[in-house]
Amino acid sequence: MMIDGLQCGHFDRAAFESLGRAGVAGVVVTCGFWEGAVESLDSLGRWRDLIRENADIAGIATTPSEITGLANEGKLAVILGYQNSNLFEGRIRFVELFAELGVRVVQLTYNNQNELGSSCYEAEDGGLARFGREVILEMNRAGMLVDCSHVGNRTTLDAIEASDKPIAVTHANAQSLFDHKRNKSDDVIRALGETGGVIGCATYRNITGDDYCKTVEAWCGMLARTVEIGGVDTVAIGTDRSHNFTAPDYAWMRQGRWTRGVDYGAASAARPGKAPPPEWFQDVEDMRVIPDGLRAVGFSEEEVDKITHKNWMRLYEATFRKPKIEVN
Amino acid sequence: MMIDGLQCGHFDRAAFESLGRAGVAGVVVTCGFWEGAVESLDSLGRWRDLIRENADIAGIATTPSEITGLANEGKLAVILGYQNSNLFEGRIRFVELFAELGVRVVQLTYNNQNELGSSCYEAEDGGLARFGREVILEMNRAGMLVDCSHVGNRTTLDAIEASDKPIAVTHANAQSLFDHKRNKSDDVIRALGETGGVIGCATYRNITGDDYCKTVEAWCGMLARTVEIGGVDTVAIGTDRSHNFTAPDYAWMRQGRWTRGVDYGAASAARPGKAPPPEWFQDVEDMRVIPDGLRAVGFSEEEVDKITHKNWMRLYEATFRKPKIEVN
Known part of the structure; x- marks a missing residue:
């Protein structure tokens, strides 16, 4: 059993089937990057339709026990997430409304600074802003997991400190292992570890x-080194795999409506389009090799379980809840 | 025990307390008149806060059993409603999302024609439009009650025919008893009666x-004559009482953003502002005289129960549901 902390793109029945063959029991999907409240509701509507059409093989999970329940029926648990907080449109009260609609993971910023804090791509990360602090506490209350994957290191450290609950970096690597703005400092990974994140x-x-993409053992070796930084309770899987992405999707993801220019996001002018998947992970179902890869680099069965799903499940247990928001 | 099919205005603790003293166990409140999706979410957020602040005396009810449960605790059951379908913003998928957020009553049109159908104030009522039919079936599925109070007679008859479930006119009178565009033809009242509405x-x-406003017996006499048209299973209470309404509220309610001119809604140039409440219903708590008024004009105890709450409860039973929309 595996849980993938983040995937994106246009899911379809084939994607659900591939994830099933890969041994993925639960996946956080990306319901939006830049969209405001109305377009985010559109996205939830489309997701509900997609899940209804594939109810024999997938379901929406809003609690860890729903993930387990779906897994026991052999169905994929889809966890609804957003890679940006634009869905809230600056309204603290929208947090609980979107929680009520099943959203469980929200990233504070995508690639740009916003009212909550700073992204990993800004020249200056001024830390968590006033509204960011409010949103984090409201997400704590409403049962949503705070995600800081694209958030700047300083804002991420502030978020860990501000949050009453542990938080996540759903999809990033250690900066000390691969130097990229999108990756996280050892300080961040240690702070996650100290707080249950x-x-x-x-x-x-x-x-x-490229080095960690060559073989699954190389990639699992990277995880072993990440465990050395943050501890075995802190490291999990968040592939950032995308499904059915096309050029307009990359343009939207990177440029949204914020620039007339070109932005490469995590990519570069040298390779602006789709990055080739790792050699060992050409097809989605290839994910099934990860548990054996972890064993090959020396993890015990207990550690393999933590990295593949138990760490996520523990974090979801600590943060997700049905927002039985005392109104009846 | 009474249920009021529609009230509006700015509710506060004093209003909840007054309704309690009036013997009102449940009330459909107006969460919006012209607002689109985002502002309607704002309204839901404010309502949830208001109910949380007054959780000792009120709660939000989304099913008849929740109404009963709150009544048994001596609390007012608030049923969330909108007097317009603008909250859906032309999106069929928003029906189930707002249902999930607890909305249970939506009027197809307010005072103006829209994508769903025609209002009672248009020169020509062309009947139910294509999108109106879709929304009705979606409301049936998602567990929302269709309200046609401000809707034109022809569109209302079409809606009754199109709907798989009985519908409501939550707040209007019989046109044959008081001739006003906002009231309903005998055809509409009979069609409601024939379909469980x-x-x-x-x-x-x-x-x-003015005549039916002089005494509670006069008003209950009007109900007795309405029962002669539609049957005793068809008639209930929907006062249209407003709380804490001020001049800007009337302007918004009538003119919204649709005209630079003046519109009087159900009022007139002769009396453009707040209409004086009935002599017998000066304060909200005066509603408590209604059951005795109904007895005074000859209704049996069983009939009093139907008119004061059982007809609404039967209709809610037939239409409301927790939208356990098969996604997990």
Whole structure:
């Protein structure tokens, strides 16, 4: 059993089937990057339709016990997430409304600074802003997991400190292992470890580097070194795998509506388009080799369980809840 | 025990307390008139806060059993409603999302024609439009009650025919008893009766007339004549009472953002502002005289129960549901 802390793109039945064959029991999906409240509701509507159409093989999970329940039926548990906080449109009260609609993971910023804090790509990270602090406490209350994957290191450290609950970096790697703005400092990974947080290690080549993409053992070796930084309770999987992405999707993801220019996100002018997936992870179902890869680099069965799913489940247990928001 | 099919205005603790003293166990409140999706979410956020602040005396009810449960605790059951379908912003998928957020009553149109159908104030009522039919079926599925109080008679008849479930006119009177565009033809009231629908008789002077406002017996006499048209299973209470309304509220309610001119809604140039409440219904708690008024005009105990709450409860039973929309 595996849980993938973040995937994105246009999911379809084939993607759900591939994830099933890969041994993935639960996956956090990306319901939006830049969209405001109305477009985010559109996305939830489309996701509900997609899940209804594939109810024989997938379901939406809003609690760890729903993930387990779906897994026991052999179905993929889809956890609804957003890679930005634009869905809240600056409104603290929208946090509980989107929680009520099943959203469980929200990233404070995507690639740009916003009212909450700073992204990893800004020249200056001024730390968590006033509204960011409010949103984190409201997410704590409403049962949503705070995600800081694209958030700047300083804002991330502030978020860990501000949050009453442990937080996540759902999809990033250690900066000390592969130097990229999108990756996280050892300080961040240690602070996650000290507070019950989790980092999901990515397989996205632009932030993983060619060396760790060559073999599953190399990638699992990267996880072993990440465990040395943050501890075995802190490291999990967050591949950042995308499904059915096309050029307009990359343009939207990177440029949204914020620039008339070109932005490469985690990519570069040298390779602006789709990054080739790791050699060992050409097809989605290839994820099934990860547990054996972890064993090959020396993890025990207990450690393999933590990295593949138990760390995420523990974090979800600590943060997700049905927002039985005392109104009846 | 009474249920009021529609009230509006700015509710506060004093209003909840007054309704308690009036013997009102449940009330459909107006969360919006013209607002789109984002502002409607704002309204839901404010309502949730208001209910949380007054959780000792009120709660949000989304099913008849929750109404009963709150009543048994001596608390007012608030049922969330909108007097317009603008909250959906033309999106069929928003119906189930707002249902999930607890909305249970939505009026197809307010005072103006929209994508769903025609209002009672348009020169020509062309009947239910294509999107109106879709929304009705989606409301049936998602567990929302269709309200046609401000809707034109022809569109209302079409809605009754299109709907798989009985529908409501939550706040209007019989046109044959008081001639006003906002009131409903005998055809509509009979069609409601034949399909299990309900009309909530109003106490709003502009659509009730001075004669029926003089004494509670006169108003209950109007209900007795409405029962002669539609049957005793069809008639209930929908006062249209407003709380803490001020001049800007009337301007918004009538003119919204749709005109630079003046519109009087159900009022008139002769009396553009607040209509004086009925002589017998000066304060909200005066509603408590209604059951005795109904007895005074000859209704049996069983009939009093139907008119004061059982007809609404039967209709809610037939239409409301927790939208356990098969996604997990």
